[in-house]
Amino acid sequence: MTIQLPFVGTPAERAWAEQIHNAMRLQARFYAKEAPIRQSLKNIVSYFVARNGGDELSVTQEIRNALNANYDIFALEITDDDDVIIITSTQGKYVPLAFDRSHSLTNRLYEPENPLPVDDMSVVLTTNRPTVPVIEPVYISDYWLNGATSTEGDQLDDAIVDHGYTGSETLVPDDVIVGAQPKVKPINPRDAMRINLPQGISIDLAQPTASIMQQHGDAIISALRGVIEKDTLKRIAVFGNQVALERDVRTFSKNEIRQITDYIESEVGEPVTDSNILQNIINVNTRSVDFERQRFALNFRLLKDLEFVGVNGANLWATRKLLDKIGANKRIKTADMGAIVIHLEEGFDDSVNVMSAESIHAKGSVTHTLTYFEWEYGILPLTKALAAVLPEPVINRQSAAVVTFEVPQHNFSFGINVRFPAGARGGWLQGFDEFFHSILVPGAMLTISRTNQPNVVTITYAEGDERIESLLTIEEGKKKSKFTFEERQFTCMVDEDLLPTISNVGRIRRVKFFELNERKNMNTLIDALFAGFGEKAGTKQDPLYQVEFEQLYNLLTIYRSVTRNYLLHSLQEHPDCRLVNSAAGLWECKVDVATPERGNTSFGYDDEDEE
Amino acid sequence: MEGKQISFGTTGFEELLEKLRDAGEPQDIAWLAERYIEILRAQAQTEDQE
Numbered sequence: 001m002t003i004q005l006p007f008v009g010t011p012a013e014r015a016w017a018e019q020i021h022n023a024m025r026l027q028a029r030f031y032a033k034e035a036p037i038r039q040s041l042k043n044i045v046s047y048f049v050a051r052n053g054g055d056e057l058s059v060t061q062e063i064r065n066a067l068n069a070n071y072d073i074f075a076l077e078i079t080d081d082d083d084v085i086i087i088t089s090t091q092g093k094y095v096p097l098a099f100d101r102s103h104s105l106t107n108r109l110y111e112p113e114n115p116l117p118v119d120d121m122s123v124v125l126t127t128n129r130p131t132v133p134v135i136e137p138v139y140i141s142d143y144w145l146n147g148a149t150s151t152e153g154d155q156l157d158d159a160i161v162d163h164g165y166t167g168s169e170t171l172v173p174d175d176v177i178v179g180a181q182p183k184v185k186p187i188n189p190r191d192a193m194r195i196n197l198p199q200g201i202s203i204d205l206a207q208p209t210a211s212i213m214q215q216h217g218d219a220i221i222s223a224l225r226g227v228i229e230k231d232t233l234k235r236i237a238v239f240g241n242q243v244a245l246e247r248d249v250r251t252f253s254k255n256e257i258r259q260i261t262d263y264i265e266s267e268v269g270e271p272v273t274d275s276n277i278l279q280n281i282i283n284v285n286t287r288s289v290d291f292e293r294q295r296f297a298l299n300f301r302l303l304k305d306l307e308f309v310g311v312n313g314a315n316l317w318a319t320r321k322l323l324d325k326i327g328a329n330k331r332i333k334t335a336d337m338g339a340i341v342i343h344l345e346e347g348f349d350d351s352v353n354v355m356s357a358e359s360i361h362a363k364g365s366v367t368h369t370l371t372y373f374e375w376e377y378g379i380l381p382l383t384k385a386l387a388a389v390l391p392e393p394v395i396n397r398q399s400a401a402v403v404t405f406e407v408p409q410h411n412f413s414f415g416i417n418v419r420f421p422a423g424a425r426g427g428w429l430q431g432f433d434e435f436f437h438s439i440l441v442p443g444a445m446l447t448i449s450r451t452n453q454p455n456v457v458t459i460t461y462a463e464g465d466e467r468i469e470s471l472l473t474i475e476e477g478k479k480k481s482k483f484t485f486e487e488r489q490f491t492c493m494v495d496e497d498l499l500p501t502i503s504n505v506g507r508i509r510r511v512k513f514f515e516l517n518e519r520k521n522m523n524t525l526i527d528a529l530f531a532g533f534g535e536k537a538g539t540k541q542d543p544l545y546q547v548e549f550e551q552l553y554n555l556l557t558i559y560r561s562v563t564r565n566y567l568l569h570s571l572q573e574h575p576d577c578r579l580v581n582s583a584a585g586l587w588e589c590k591v592d593v594a595t596p597e598r599g600n601t602s603f604g605y606d607d608e609d610e611e
Numbered sequence: 612m613e614g615k616q617i618s619f620g621t622t623g624f625e626e627l628l629e630k631l632r633d634a635g636e637p638q639d640i641a642w643l644a645e646r647y648i649e650i651l652r653a654q655a656q657t658e659d660q661e
């Protein structure tokens with residue numbers, strides 16, 4: 001755009017004025033046409049001396065003359081350094097913008113044409129700022145921040161530092177330092193190279209990275225996960241052990257999510273791997289260069305819409321509806337079962353007492369004797385021993401996974417819903433009902449082994465001679481259920497103590513049935529079992545019952561998941577139980593008179609069936 | 612000299628994001644932790660020199 005400005009003065013002054021204006025417009029070619037363009041006289045002179053040659057003093061004088069002649073176009077400003085600043089604009093004279101504030105929002109609010117009554121103004125606006133909650137920092141003692149491993153040398157160093165001694169001066173007694181300046185504790189160079197993790201671990205950064213990671217890798221990763229999670233901007237996307245910059249992770253449209261949901265629920269009908277979804281729904285080839293990036297994006301984005309039920313090595317996705325069907329058992333309520341197995345998370349899991357979890361993991365298989373409770377409800381408690389052969393969860397706080405159990409002895413397989421421990425809930429595996437009821441009986445000896453496929457394990461049982469026994473079962477009533485016995489034919493080897501025959505547990509018909517939600521309280525069950533199975537040892541006024549520990553354990557396994565450690569703890573904590581013969585493991589319990597005992601109709605006993 | 616406190620999770624987090632961006636591909640969280648240690652070490656050394 002050519003701008004013709006009315007430069008005035010002698011021809012030389014007009015020529016100078018035009019050249020100066022052109023040079024300044026070049027500097028401001030992206031400015032608004034009314035925006036001020038500023039340049040110092042010194043720079044302008046240097047520019048033209050370099051460009052046209054000549055003496056600096058004479059050029060300065062010529063430029064000054066031109067500027068003075070065209071004062072309408074060039075304004076001059078003297079700075080504190082006595083430099084002259086030339087001000088112009090693309091359109092010529094610079095005119096500062098005048099803001100019309102007569103219609104500002106402030107004016108309209110405070111001085112409206114038709115003001116409201118003053119009382120009502122408080123409704124419209126307030127000068128009070130809203131209270132912003134302040135998060136108080138949590139004070140952590142330096143003792144813990146510094147690793148709590150202070151040695152004598154450290155203490156000496158600290159003492160020296162406290163006296164302001166830095167090594168280059170002579171130590172003087174305390175009383176000599178009178179009127180000294182307030183001491184600033186210098187940073188110990190050794191401390192400057194240390195970093196404290198939120199867990200209280202102090203790390204020496206002077207060590208090589210590999211060595212730090214080897215020593216504190218888990219703690220650092222855990223702390224880093226916490227930092228990423230707390231980042232309010234959520235700038236890092238995490239899926240399992242993988243991370244990426246969130247804004248670089250592609251998103252999926254609502255339509256694509258709907259297609260994936262339909263595919264899993266309607267077409268496949270079982271959990272589907274991420275690769276399968278990418279190939280069949282998103283049309284990404286496994287050999288595609290960015291396949292891994294696409295896979296990460298899919299897994300990260302699906303966390304919001306679908307249920308992740310995969311394990312390490314197999315990222316499986318299901319819908320909530322589908323997951324509810326896998327291992328579905330209407331008799332099991334998550335809260336009840338979670339409470340029944342919570343003792344495993346409370347330190348009473350004794351499944352790795354004989355063989356460590358590491359050894360079981362290395363061996364790749366674990367044996368387990370099926371209890372009545374497990375058989376009846378088709379579950380297995382997720383003990384440390386079982387977890388050692390099962391695949392690990394992938395994501396933080398993963399609640400469930402679907403693992404395929406193959407039965408090589410019968411050539412079939414089924415999906416099991418693995419419920420991982422969470423909060424006040426223990427972990428268990430659900431969905432064995434059909435397998436247990438059709439082939440096995442309580443007391444069966446199972447072996448669960450890992451396979452080459454990450455989400456597949458095998459389950460086998462020790463086979464034995466064919467037998468027919470009358471075994472415990474539940475007769476479901478419309479209002480209440482009760483224990484009964486029915487004949488079963490089986491070919492598996494069993495632990496005779498856990499086989500619920502009439503001779504072993506016949507008396508159970510005289511003990512209250514207890515619904516699943518009533519079995520969480522150990523003391524109630526212990527009282528009922530002492531009263532139902534114990535040998536009377538007290539008087540009518542002071543009724544005492546005695547039961548051997550192993551018998552009590554076997555009986556409890558009918559009602560709930562229990563470990564010997566947990567039973568021992570419960571007996572020790574029970575106010576009315578005591579060990580009367582440690583060699584025989586004989587326990588005695590005073591059953592409260594209020595507790596229904598044998599023959600009490602409130603238990604619904606059926607005395608006519610007693611052996 | 613009163614140095615700036617190096618704090619895990621705050622110090623060098625922006626640089627960590629840069630590293631992740633430069634990587635381009637999803638990375639293992641252990642890789643990220645290693646990079647973070649290196650960033651923190653570099654910051655600690657810079658402060659030490661100051």
